[in-house]
Structures are given as C-alpha cells and as structure tokens.
Amino acid sequence: MSKIKSLQYLLLDTLNKRKNIISADLASSLKVKENNSYYIISWKEKLEQKEIRVEKNKFIFYQRNDIVNKTLDLSGSLTFNNNNADLIIDNILKKEKEVNKPLNFFKKYLSQIIIIAAMLTAALSFTNVQNKIIPVLLILFLIFDLLEKKKIFFYFAITLISLLKPDKYVLFYSIFLILFNIIEPIYFFKKIKILLLSFSILLNFYFLDISLGTFIDHFIIILILCFIITLINFTKYNSNYNWVYCMPAFSFGFLFNNEIMISYLWIINCLLMPVIFNYLDKKFFLKINTSPIFE
Numbered sequence: 001m002s003k004i005k006s007l008q009y010l011l012l013d014t015l016n017k018r019k020n021i022i023s024a025d026l027a028s029s030l031k032v033k034e035n036n037s038y039y040i041i042s043w044k045e046k047l048e049q050k051e052i053r054v055e056k057n058k059f060i061f062y063q064r065n066d067i068v069n070k071t072l073d074l075s076g077s078l079t080f081n082n083n084n085a086d087l088i089i090d091n092i093l094k095k096e097k098e099v100n101k102p103l104n105f106f107k108k109y110l111s112q113i114i115i116i117a118a119m120l121t122a123a124l125s126f127t128n129v130q131n132k133i134i135p136v137l138l139i140l141f142l143i144f145d146l147l148e149k150k151k152i153f154f155y156f157a158i159t160l161i162s163l164l165k166p167d168k169y170v171l172f173y174s175i176f177l178i179l180f181n182i183i184e185p186i187y188f189f190k191k192i193k194i195l196l197l198s199f200s201i202l203l204n205f206y207f208l209d210i211s212l213g214t215f216i217d218h219f220i221i222i223l224i225l226c227f228i229i230t231l232i233n234f235t236k237y238n239s240n241y242n243w244v245y246c247m248p249a250f251s252f253g254f255l256f257n258n259e260i261m262i263s264y265l266w267i268i269n270c271l272l273m274p275v276i277f278n279y280l281d282k283k284f285f286l287k288i289n290t291s292p293i294f295e
Helices: 003-016 077-097 105-124 133-140 142-147 153-164 168-183 190-207 213-236 242-256 260-285
Strands: 031-034 038-045 048-055
Touching: 003 031, 003 038, 003 077, 038 077, 048 077, 105 133, 105 142, 105 242, 105 260, 133 142, 133 153, 133 168, 142 153, 153 168, 153 190, 168 190, 168 242, 213 242, 213 260, 242 260
Parallel strands: none
Antiparallel strands: 031 038, 038 048
16 A cells, blocks of 8 residues: 555544544545655645645655665554644644634724725715715724624614714615624624614615616616625625625615716625635734644
8 A cells, every 4th residue: 555545544544533523525535645755635625625744754654675675663653653643633623623713803803994994985986976974984883893792882873874864875784784683693782783773774764765766777786796795705704793794785875876887896896805804814813823743
C-alpha cells in the first residue's frame, strides 16, 4: 500500500472513531496527495475546498528495503502515527466546526454601517430625491441597535421618523425589518419591536401617496430580485442583526421617487455587500489558529 493510501486510511480510521461529531460529507471528501516535502490533505467544507500540509517526517510507514536501501526503525511508529493523525483530525474538525467569531463585534458591525451609509450616500447623490437625509439618517440610527441589542432605541427612532417625516425609504425598510423580526425565533423585545414597526408602517401608508401606477412591472421585477438577494445573503453571509438583510428595501424607495435606474443599481450594490463584508471578516475580524505541525 502506498504511503498516501496508508495515511488516508489512517485518517479515515481516526475519523470513524469520532463519526458522531463529524459531517456526513467530510469522510467522503477527505483526500491525500504528496509532493517532495509534504502530505497534502484536502477536504470539502460545505462548498469550499480546504487543505492542510503536513511534513512527511510526521508519519513513519513501512518501506521495502529492496526498493529503498534504507532500514526504518518502526518501533513505536504506530503510536507516533496515531498521535499525529489525532492532531490532524483535531485541526480538521476545528476548522469544520469553527464558528467565525469576530475579534470585536462592535468594530465589525460599525464598519458595515459606515460602508452601507457611504454607498447609500453615493447612490442618493445621483438622484433627484428632495429629502436625502432621511435614508442615511435611518442607517446611522443602526448604531443604537449596535450599541445594545437588548434595547429598542432604533425601533423608537423609526417610529419617530414616521411621525415627524413620513418617508418612502422608512416605509419599505420597516416592511423588510418587520418580516425578519417575525421569522426570528429568539429576539429581545420581539413583540414590542413588531408593534413599533407595525405602527410605523401604518403611519407611512397613511401619510404617503403610494400608487403602483406605471411602476407595476418594475415593482414586480425588483420584488423578485430582492427575494433572490435575500436568499443569497442568508446562504453567503451570517449576521447577528436583521438590518443587514434589509438593504434591498431602499430599491423601492428609489423606485417610488421615480429613480428607476438607481433602484436597479442599488440591487446590484446589495449583491456586492455580502462579498465586501465576507472579505473584511476574513482579513480583519476573524482569528485563525493553526497547529504547529501544519504548514
């Protein structure tokens, strides 16, 4: 049996002893290759291909003396191999079960708010919307939710805006947010937040002149695109805050202010946000630990 097959069998055997804590696809995707210096161990985690490199001297396998004129001391090799196999499996399982925890939640989500506010400000600068401060102000109010998730300052702020200055952006943002709050299984002050959002929606509907009119086709298209984006965001990005998934709502604000092109451009913008956020998480906000036996 070749060395790479021996190592693969050893790792699979080690995995099998822990089969109650591994994913169903891990064992089937585990592969071993080699180069001059390393064993290259690869596996699939969800749809992502991962690999680690292990120095060849971390394992001792039987070798025919007539092929390689060198006698190996195999005493203690079984324990040596098993110990290093355990270290590799520990590393793989840690990577597979690892939850990407930001080093600083506040900095992570504050950076998202700044990015969203900057993008929204840039989009609004190309429009003819008379009151540009309301949607940006709405995003900046997210800091209330960021400072303390258990409190409801942000939701009171939305209601206050609806009372003082009803706005199309607030209306559609509130509709998105109430939907995410309803399907959220555990959420602090869930009933109060839903009540405040419901009141905000009613106020905006009452004071705003919302008519589909010639926008019906665009409304349906944008609605479908928003649904697709929401599915993508939920599968590609994980957030502790519902407001991260409400960004497509502003497309309807642009649409009903007769800024049709901007509404579609904002949809594209919403597709890019999870990509940007994932990149920032990977580069700045996630801590990755590696074992000393791995490259």
